[in-house]
Amino acid sequence: MGSLLDAVAALAALLSPAKIEAIASRLRRASPSVREQELQQIVGTPAARAALESFVTAWRGTALSGDVVAGMLLAAAHTRQRMQQECDVELVWTGPTTPFVAPRRTEQVLLDVIQRVTKELFIVSFVAYDVASIIAAINSAIARGVDTRILVEASVTQGGSLLVDPVSTMRNAVPSAKLYVWTDRPHPFTNGRVHAKVAVADGVVAFVTSANLTGHALEKNMEAGLLLTGGHVPSSLRDHLYALIETKVIRPA
Structure with missing residues (x-):
């Protein structure tokens, strides 16, 4: 479960809430055998594709349903968005x-x-x-x-x-x-x-x-x-x- 939680957090950190919602909608009522290619079409960067692959791999190591992991993704994305609203950190350089x-x-x-x-x-x-x-x-x-x-x-x-x-x-x-x-x-x-x-x-x-x-x-x-x-x-x-x-x-x- 720990590896799945890490994978969920990593994916939520890389993708916008809209893309997380799109992935979650495809995961609902799905099983870990969901076609990963369908999910990969949603993401655009190599880093996001790698994070999505790690997420699917970690999910397949559990007995959780698509509804549950979809909820996990949405919760992680919402928490990240709230944290960004409450505290913004900016790099400054001279x-x-x-x-x-x-x-x-x-x-x-x-x-x-x-x-x-x-x-x-x-x-x-x-x-x-x-x-x-x-x-x-x-x-x-x-x-x-x-x-x-x-x-x-x-x-x-x-x-x-x-x-x-x-x-x-x-x-x-x-x-x-x-x-x-x-x-x-x-x-x-x-x-x-x-x-x-x-x-x-x-x-x-x-x-x-x-x-x-x-x-x-x-x-x-x-x-x-x-x-x-x-x-x-x-x-x-x-x-x-x-x-x-x-x-x-x-x-x-």
């Missing part, structure tokens, strides 16, 4: 590209997150230099009434690790933002760093990336990230960051 995959760039996505925020924005970055487009978007969000908080690594003189001073840079660039640092780092976090790079908007959108808020990171480096919209991760990340403030793990700069 650096060399290819003709085969076209993800959005880091700066483009970060600007979109900041421009769409309505209530709360929390940004975390190791270092932050003056990136004009991002700074302008943050100041515009603050002007709209967005509660904006930024956590960066502190300078050596403030108890951090950097010779440069991201706090001073951000205070000059976004004077109305609330700035935070992590300087009280007891064991086992001694000599730790603020190395996370995230942006959370309204607790419903989270951008997790390898990119710092620097020109090189947003324009020249090879950087990867994920944009999560909906689901529990953005709200969990938002709650965790605010809990770090409440418990005084991070402090106002």
